Amino acid sequence: METTSNLLKQRREKAEALAQEGVKLFSNTFTAPQAIAEILPQGEPLSAESHDESGTTYRIAGRIMSMRKFGKAAFFHVQDTSGRIQIYVRRDTIGTENFALFKKWDVGDIVGVEGKLFKTKVGETSIDTRTLVMISKSLRPLPEKFHGLTDVETRYRQRYLDLIVNPETKETFQKRVEIIRLIREFLNNRGYMEVETPMMQPVPGGATAKPFKTHHNALGMDLFLRIAPELYLKRLLVGGFEKVFEINRNFRNEGLSTRHNPEFTMLEFYQAYATYHDLMDLTEEMVSWLAAEVTGSMELTYQDIPVNLAPPWRRLTMDEALVQVGGVDASLLENEAAIFNLVEEKGIQLQPGAGVGKAKTELFELLVEEKLIDPTFITSYPTEVSPLARRNEEDPSVTDRFELFITGREIANAFSELNDPVDQLQRFQQQIDQRGDDEEIHPVLDQDYVRALEYGMPSAAGEGIGIDRLVMLLTDSPSIRDVILFPHLKPEVKE
RNA sequence: GGGUCGUUAACUCAGCCGGUAGAGUAUCUGCCUUUUAAGCAGAGAGUCGCGCGUUCGAGCCGCGCACGACCCA
Known part of the structure; x- marks a missing residue:
């Protein structure tokens, strides 16, 4: 000292x-x-x-x-x-x-x-x-002027220093702010209303993830930091707000990585009397426009890999993606036993009770995801892995849902909303039965949400976009910690 | 949770086969009124992440721990 x-x-x-x-x-x-x-x-x-x-x-x-x-x-x-x-x-x-x-x-x-x-x-x-x-x-x-500050730990722990001496860091966060401002502008211009819904929820819903738990003393009750705002935003559809969005933090009590921070920023937006097809068009328009506004071009490179965001984007069903991108034999997908065999062959461990839909999704994640570099919408997600999405009219085993992948990473998740309260109740129940043994996930039935649906929710489509990952893409940042001002680290030992 | 790599001066980094710790920048002193990685001369600056062990002797070898990065789950 x-x-x-x-x-x-x-x-x-x-x-x-x-x-x-x-x-x-x-x-x-x-x-x-x-x-x-x-x-x-x-x-x-x-x-x-x-x-x-x-x-x-x-x-x-x-x-x-x-x-x-x-x-x-x-x-x-x-x-x-x-x-x-x-x-x-x-x-x-x-x-x-x-x-x-x-x-x-x-x-x-x-x-x-x-x-x-x-x-x-x-x-x-x-x-x-x-x-x-x-x-x-x-x-x-x-820190020294010529080499700057390169120690990543110091850059994250003492971000103020990083901002003072590294102009690229400053630019990244200026771009982040600009991206969020442009998203608001884009949605406001299309008649979406920005709302705020609870960050502390008695029943954490809208996604499958481990929540953070806290306690309210005066109310004498446990609360959970939200893992998603979804169920509240759809209550607003029931209430008559037809186009809503929220940009805010979600919290997930899970591992950290270059793509995961315990708190992260999510855009969710919902539109009554629309389908997931409408949202694919909207997403394509919004993201390509954002890229052009922020980087000056729809063609960019992410970590030396060229990515073309110019519309139109490729649209594939999950089965098509498994065959065309994942190299799975098309005839194999017709046969449930063959799918489970392939899963085992690939060394994937399925939870007991997992169905063919879950099996296919696991195969997709293993064989396809990382190969989707240019933007690709994947549709027809199995109903089994989509508890809040509307079933497809022709094939009830899949839902009217898409996920968007860019640079091998999930950027967006959207679907035509399930508004049948009876179906919703069954699917909640099914979800709880499957995860009943994992206490950390807190599978509690959100009865008020089902009640809201019983009053009638308009047909609608909704979408979530991970803002941090989008900012990573548009600023060519390798880690989510590079686009979050104060990422979480273990406490410093010295000093 | 597992694996690999890293941690040496304020910053960026060297440090050979185990033999009393090095550079550049920064700092301090002196000179210097158009420099821009200013220059010249001199000086100071270290719990080598932490602990235990091996050894006559450890920055270096072994074990454990902490923090971080990357990969995997």
């Missing part, structure tokens, strides 16, 4: 020295600075080395990112949200006393600068300083 704090000690001593000279280390009087990106272009007309004495005075504020000091002058760069600009300080301009104080400033300090624009001899627009203000003294050294 003593020895490693050497640099910290030096910084504190400098700060104290400044304070003793009467410098406020944390001032708040330098307000309303201009955005660096906005004043930079105004330096353009100035010729090299010219100092425009009559010109406008500009005010900027930000963090010192680099410093080159000379005996009686210095250059440094200041970074704000919008960009960076070079600052030139001369002893003769700001005065000997001020310059002496300035020499105790460090990289990392947050400062305010006033001065006139000029261009250096290599043509960089810079501010010739008239006034310097210390806004916040930094007591810790920033």
Whole structure:
């Protein structure tokens, strides 16, 4: 501790020295600075080395990112949200006393600068300083400028550092915000209404996943962080809101990976008097538009793999995908025993009681999923694995459902909604019977949801899109932790 | 949960066959009024993730643990 704090000690001593000279280390009087990106272009007309004495005075504020000091002058760069600009300080301009104080400033300090624009001899627009203000003294050294901060653990644990020194990180999160803003715009423009439904639910439903449990003291009851908003959004369809969406967090008490964070952001939207076919068209339009808006093209590369998001997208039934993409013999799918044989051959362990629908889905996940690079809608999911989806009119063993895969990953899941309360009750019951032994999944029947359906829910279609995975795709991020500002990690041990 | 790899100065990284710990950047001192990975001269800076063991001697070998990354379930 003593020895490693050497640099910290030096910084504190400098700060104290400044304070003793009467410098406020944390001032708040330098307000309303201009955005660096906005004043930079105004330096353009100035010729090299010219100092425009009559010109406008500009005010900027930000963090010192680099410093080159000379005996009686210095250059440094200041970074704000919008960009960076070079600052030139001369002893003769700001005065000997001020310059002496300035020499105790460090990289990392947050400062305010006033001065006139000029261009250096290599043509960089810079501010010739008239006034310097210390806004916040930094007591810790920033990571090195050339290599930046690459240690992923530090980048995740101390995201603020990552954001200060790695411009790509900043861009990724700016894009994330933009993507979510555009999704809202897209849905609002089409008459969808944004709503908020409970994050704490007495009965966690709408998906099959392990929930987080919490307790409400005054109510004296356990609550669960939601694993999906689905059942509440459909209650709103019953209530007469015909187009609704929600963008918010879901929580799943399961393992972490490059594609799973315990809390993640989900878009769910529901539309009355529509089918899953309508949602395929909508999804195709929305995602390809998002890509064009955010990346400038519908053709992009994800981790060096080319992906073409230009519509139309391929649409296959699960059986077609198994045959065409998974290389399964078509005749085999007609024979239940043959399917189970294949499952065993592939080394897949099925839960007791699992039917042929579950078996097919497992085969699909093993043989097909990772091969779906360009966007592909997979339809005709078995009823057995789709407890909330409407049965297909011609073939009740499958549902009117699709999942969207891009770069081998599930991006969206949608279906024509089941609105027959009798069928719904049976399927809930069946689901509970199958998972009755797994206490962590909390298979509780949502009776109020069934009651809502008994009042009558319009025919409808609904969809969920994993925002984090979509952002990963559009920002070429390899891990979900790269698109979540503060991903969960185990607690730090040291310090 | 299993496997592989990683953890050395504030940051980025070397460290041979086991023999008293290295570089660049950053920091400090001096010089330096157009630099931009500024320059020149000098200096300081380490619980080698933690613990136990083997050894005359461990950053290095063995075992255990922690944290992280990737792959698998």
